[in-house]
Amino acid sequence: xxxxxxxxxxxxxxxxxxxxxxxxxxxxxxxxxxxxxxxxxxxxxxxxxxxxxxxxxxxxxxxxxxxxxxxxxxxxxxxxxxxxxxxxxxxxxxxxxxxxxxxxxxxxxxxxxxxxxxxxxxxxxxxxxxxxxxxxxxxxxxxxxxxxxxxxxx
Amino acid sequence: xxxxxxxxxxxxxxxxxxxxxxxxxxxxxxxxxxxxxxxxxxxxxxxxxxxxxxxxxxxxxxxxxxxxxxxxxxxxxxxxxxxxxxxxxxxxxxxxxxxxxxxxxxxxxxxxxxxxxxxxxxxxxxxxxxxxxxxxxxxxxxxxxxxxxxxxxxxxxxxxxxxxxxxxxxxxxxxxxxxxxxxxxxxxxxxxxxxxxxxxxxxxxxxxxxxxxxxxxxxxxxxxxxxxxxxxxxxxxxxxxxxxxxxxxxxxxxxxxxxxxxxxxxxxxxxxxxxxxxxxxxxxxxxxxxxxxxxxxxxxxxxxxxxxxxxxxxxxxxxxxxxxxxxxxxxxxxxxxxxxxxxxxxxxxxxxxxxx
Numbered sequence: 072x073x074x075x076x077x078x079x080x081x082x083x084x085x086x087x088x089x090x091x092x093x094x095x096x097x098x099x100x101x102x103x104x105x106x107x108x109x110x111x112x113x114x115x116x117x118x119x120x121x122x123x124x125x126x127x128x129x130x131x132x133x134x135x136x137x138x139x140x141x142x143x144x145x146x147x148x149x150x151x152x153x154x155x156x157x158x159x160x161x162x163x164x165x166x167x168x169x170x171x172x173x174x175x176x177x178x179x180x181x182x183x184x185x186x187x188x189x190x191x192x193x194x195x196x197x198x199x200x201x202x203x204x205x206x207x208x209x210x211x212x213x214x215x216x217x218x219x220x221x222x223x224x225x
Numbered sequence: 226x227x228x229x230x231x232x233x234x235x236x237x238x239x240x241x242x243x244x245x246x247x248x249x250x251x252x253x254x255x256x257x258x259x260x261x262x263x264x265x266x267x268x269x270x271x272x273x274x275x276x277x278x279x280x281x282x283x284x285x286x287x288x289x290x291x292x293x294x295x296x297x298x299x300x301x302x303x304x305x306x307x308x309x310x311x312x313x314x315x316x317x318x319x320x321x322x323x324x325x326x327x328x329x330x331x332x333x334x335x336x337x338x339x340x341x342x343x344x345x346x347x348x349x350x351x352x353x354x355x356x357x358x359x360x361x362x363x364x365x366x367x368x369x370x371x372x373x374x375x376x377x378x379x380x381x382x383x384x385x386x387x388x389x390x391x392x393x394x395x396x397x398x399x400x401x402x403x404x405x406x407x408x409x410x411x412x413x414x415x416x417x418x419x420x421x422x423x424x425x426x427x428x429x430x431x432x433x434x435x436x437x438x439x440x441x442x443x444x445x446x447x448x449x450x451x452x453x454x455x456x457x458x459x460x461x462x463x464x465x466x467x468x469x470x471x472x473x474x475x476x477x478x479x480x481x482x483x484x485x486x487x488x489x490x491x492x493x494x495x496x497x498x499x500x501x502x503x504x505x506x507x508x509x510x511x512x513x514x515x516x517x518x519x520x521x522x523x524x525x526x527x528x529x530x531x532x533x534x535x536x537x538x539x540x541x542x543x544x545x546x547x548x549x550x551x552x553x554x555x556x557x558x559x560x561x562x563x564x565x566x567x568x569x570x571x572x573x574x575x576x577x578x579x580x581x
Contacts, residue, residue, distance in 0.1 A: 079250055086247045087247055094240055094245070095237060098243075099243035100245075103248045107248045110253050131561075166236065169236030169239070170236050170240060173240070184237070185237060188233050193474070195525060202563075203561070205474070205530060207562055209477070219229060219232070220229050
């Protein structure tokens with residue numbers, strides 16, 4: 072499979088934001104792998120040349136790849152353990168509680184939370200990026216907040 | 226900004242701060258060259274979206290939900306006519322009052338349509354679930370979600386799933402949940418200068434969402450909304466959309482508010498406001514579960530939101546969010562949720578909260 076110049080431009084344009092997204096989804100240790108695998112699959116896809124919104128397509132690929140990664144219970148537990156041991160970064164207990172709560176969400180809920188809160192994306196744009204309906208965005212966000220509120224005892 | 230919002234942002238900041246170095250382009254190229262073939266999934270058959278819609282009809286048992294010129298379809302009417310009729314009925318509706326210890330109870334059945342491509346096959350399936358919400362004036366309450374078993378709209382879909390090895394249909398499955406909502410401050414403060422996803426945050430701050438993809442608003446919030454259409458729209462945009470007007474978001478918010486609007490004046494204002502949104506059109510669907518209905522829809526970027534209204538009560542019977550493009554275009558060999566239809570099986574009943 073050839074890697075065209077335009078593909079390189081797309082990658083360089085979006086790699087940083089996609090990597091942040093992957094980090095929030097799977098943690099820093101697996102984020103680069105997830106991004107690489109997602110990009111390889113996207114560009115290798117026969118439909119890639121027909122994709123009009125490549126940014127959205129790549130976001131979905133990262134989410135799909137992250138979900139595959141997180142399906143492995145061992146990996147998930149390993150991630151939680153590393154976070155709990157402060158291996159990734161020195162964390163205050165409160166930060167650890169919040170991050171643990173974020174990782175208790177489903178990947179899709181976490182995606183919506185991240186895009187809404189960190190990337191400041193409007194609902195319609197999140198729907199487009201993740202390939203879900205506008206109503207689903209509201210639902211995932213509302214449910215994620217309810218879970219977080221409960222987990223954080225607020 | 227609430228404490229929860231601050232916490233979420235704090236947690237995200239900590240995570241984002243750990244973002245590693247971007248993988249090199251060379252590494253990606255090398256990985257790509259090793260892929261042979263890089264992507265084994267076949268091109269997905271371009272499944273007409275009506276297949277998905279028809280599936281929803283089957284799953285929901287909505288034998289009377291008809292399109293176009295089918296039997297039972299009505300003569301096309303304009304959105305203005307639908308809205309005028311709804312306004313006149315809403316003007317005569319009674320105003321509910323939630324006292325201490327009373328809750329707005331609502332039960333909905335929803336069906337999510339999922340497109341999946343796996344192992345060289347593609348299919349559509351539906352995930353049903355029932356949701357009950359008790360919501361007090363102060364935002365406190367309870368939400369119970371009970372998922373149902375996945376079903377296939379057609380034997381062809383089921384055959385494709387079987388041929389793919391009968392993989393688990395759990396990607397979009399909602400777990401059983403029973404949540405308690407805490408009391409919320411009133412009114413929820415939102416700042417036009419708040420930088421954190423205002424549009425969503427504000428809506429979701431108000432309470433918890435239900436499976437319709439709608440957002441439940443405490444009465445003590447919406448009772449303060451203006452009843453002039455222009456002022457109402459302006460307030461929704463500034464308060465709940467972060468000042469960035471988006472007609473479809475406003476339309477969806479209006480649908481949520483119509484579910485709960487405690488006063489006839491606000492209901493009328495909501496219908497009038499919908500009439501000011503560009504792109505709203507009448508939807509020629511004539512019946513839901515045997516009930517006569519009139520419909521309104523708004524499409525933006527291939528996302529269609531449709532409200533079906535009971536013409537005799539001006540109550541919302543159904544809300545549908547539907548992606549009008551090819552579901553296959555939403556995924557790369559995985560699954561994509563491309564439609565959600567919610568039926569209000571028991572709406573807006575003042576009750577005590579269930580203890581079981």
